[in-house]
Amino acid sequence: MVRWIQGVCMVVLVLFSAASYADVTEIEATVDKNPVIANESFVLTVTFNDDVGNSAFQPQQLLSDFMVGRTSVSRQTSIMNGELNKLTRFTTVLIAEQPGTYTIPAIMMDGAKSKPITVEVLAAGSDTSARSDKIAFIESTVDSDSVFLQQPLTYIVRLYLAADLNKGNLVPPQMENADIRQIGSDEESSEMINGRRYKIYQRTFQITPNKSGTFKIKGARFDGEVYAEGQRSIFSSFSNTQPVSTLGETIELTVKPIPANWQGAWLPSELVTLSQTLSPETDTIEVGEPLTIRYQLTAVGVKPEQLPEISPAFPDSVRVYPDNDETDQYVRNGVTIAQKTVSFAVVPNQPGSLQLPSVSVPWFNTKRDQADVARTDPVTLTVEGVANQLAQQPKAEPQAPPKPEPEASPQSTEQPQAQPDVSALADQRLVTVLALLLFLSLLGNLAFFWRRRKQRPLKVQAKANTEQPLTSSQQWRNFQKACADNHARKADEFLRKWAQQRFDKRLVALGDLARWLAHGNQVDQELQQQLNDLQQSLFSASKPKWTGGKALYQSLRKALDNQPKPKQRNDLPELY
Structure with a gap:
């Protein structure tokens, strides 16, 4: 029995070894x-x-007239009537970009070769192209075929598939x-075309040309696999799939250069707006009181890096502290919108009328093909208070000696004999002024030493006051009442005071x-939206009525509850 089994195994090994040295005698090539x-x-x-x-068939070298897509390899082995049969099958996706007649040459190996295949390629607009047996095709559109340099255009790709998608790119x-x-x-989405239902996948691209001239946009391309009809299995690894590829049409684009007479930063767009807001929003301000002015530049259809700098020409009577710039980009109804926000802290130095200058940004209107300007209106404020009193005092002192002349004129009419003592009177006034200055200097030194002596206890007392929970709780109760009354201005005021005391920063x-x-790094989007609504009601141009007091308070209360509880403070110093 054992010898019989060994003999059968030897026969099988002989058959397999003989088949391993078999040569290729037949090659077959077909198109679907x-x-x-x-x-x-x-x-x-x-x-x-x-x-x-796998290297027996290399389509990239043989099929130069076609665009070669994905190639898959499968192998099959069978034994029929004691004869071992092996097959190797290569499946390649091809695309012809131009209509015409093409030939797939014969594939040769070990003296065997396939028959050449003549392929007829029809134009995309022919009647045959409307047949309903197309598994996949692409439609590409652009919003304009003629743009200016650095003017973005929108390119939309719509992929139509008549079979279930397995994978693709x-x-x-x-x-x-x-x-x-x-x-x-x-x-x-989905759509019925020529009696066949297609599933549509749409993707949008933004193309920004960096050079003027005439160019070609090579269409988007899809390579993937779909399930063959009637052959889909519940086991995905055994599903019968077929490769599919398709290519979008090539679109010609004309890029016009920047106009010769253009000056400044080049900003081509359909719409550009520039707005400004003041915080606090007031017409009167004190000397030394900071005022925040915020400029917001919005442009449609451009990238954030294309937005120019905003540099207002503030007067010399103010000190200016620029804040960080913020840029953002979002998509609305398939159109990109870029936005830049710039803030400045302005501190007036002297009283009087203060005029914050108008800011203008030149841009090119692509709708009307002409230059345009986005600008803000100048802002006039009234500055109250006294400017640099210590600096003005020395200027008045040298004028003190000449002033006795008009004051002595009435005495000269009554006592003409006092005229020769004018110089002595001036010397006396000078001595009086010097004595007064010496007295003021002495008072200043005494005040300095007194303040220096009291400075340390005051700081300790101030620190103790900030750590008392009563002040923070009072501000929180005021904020809670303002939210209940939907009073936007008071809610903003008390919220800022409470936040400054809690976080020790402005x-x-x-x-x-x-x-x-x-x-962590996750910002509460609901709280962010409620804060934005409050700020918009205070500083936006339309000034909508604020009704979100209850929602803001609940969102803030929820965010505070999620915060880790601080450790209880102790009056005693920390132990080391």
């Missing part, structure tokens, strides 16, 4: 459809009647001397509070 449509994929299948390596369009980026998220923008209370 003919004729085909330009920019539409078709499948070339090459079958060898033996087990060959959508390659973005290509263009020389241009920046290409995806904007927004993908959209999905709250410049209300939106910063959401970041201060963030749990």
Whole structure:
């Protein structure tokens, strides 16, 4: 029995060893459809009647007239009537970009070769291209085929699939001397075309040309696999799939240069706006009191890095402290919008009328093909108080000696004999002024030493006062009452005072509070929105009525509850 089993095994080994040295005697090449449509994929299948390596068929070198897509390899082994049969099958996706007649040459190996295949490629607009057996195709559109330099255009890709998608990749369009980026998220829908239902995948790109001239936008390309109809299995690894590729049409684009007479930063856009807000919003301000002015530049259809700098020409009577610039970009209805916000802290030095200058930003209106300007209105404020009193006092002192002449004139009419003593009177006035200055200097020194002696206890007392929970609780109760009354101005005031006492730093923008209370790196979006609504009701041009007091208080209360509880403070110093 054992010898019989050994004999059978020897026969099987002989058969397998004999088959391993078998040569390729037959090669078959077929296409899944003919004729085909330009920019539409078709499948070339090459079958060898033996087990060959993956490098036996290299379509990139043989098929230079086509765009070669994904190539997959499968192998099959069977024994029939004691004969071992092996097959190696190569499946390649091809795309013809231009209509015409093309030839797939014969594939040769070990003296065997396939028959050449003549492929007829029809134009995309022919009647045959409207047939309903297309599994996949792409439609590409642009919002304009003629733009100015650095003027972004919107490129929309719509991929139509008539079968369920297994996997795939959508390659973005290509263009020389241009920046290409995806904007927004993908959209999905379905549509019935020629009696066949297609699932549509839409993706939007923004193309910004960096050089003028005439260019071609090479269409987006899709490579993937779909499930064959009627062959889908509940086991994904055994599903019968077929490769598919498709290419969008090539679009010609004209990029116009910057006008010769243009001066300044180049900003092509459909719409540009520039707004300004003051905080606090007032017409009167004290000397030395800071005022925040914020400029917001918004442009449609541009990238944030294209927005120019905003540099107002403030007068010499103010001190200016610039804040950090903030840039943002978002998509609305498929259109990109870039925004830049610049803030300045302005501190007036002298009383009187203060005029904050108008700011203008030149831009090119692509809708009307002409230059335009976005500007703000100048702001006039009244500054009250006294400017630099200590600096003005020395200027009045040298004028003291000449002033006795008009005061002595009445005495000269009554006592003419006092005229010769004018010089003596002036010397006496000078001595009086010097004595007065010496007295004031002595008082100043005494005040300095007194303040220096009291400075340390005062600081300790001030620190003790800030640590008392009563002040913070009072501000919180005031803020709670303002929210209950929907009083935006008081809610903003008490919220800022409470935040400054709690976090020991000034709250410049209300939106910063959401970041201060963030749990880790996750900002509470609900609290951020409520703070933005309060700030908008105070500083926006429309000034909407604020009704979100209760929602703001609840959001802030929720954010505080999520904060880690601080350790209880002790009056005793820390032990080491």
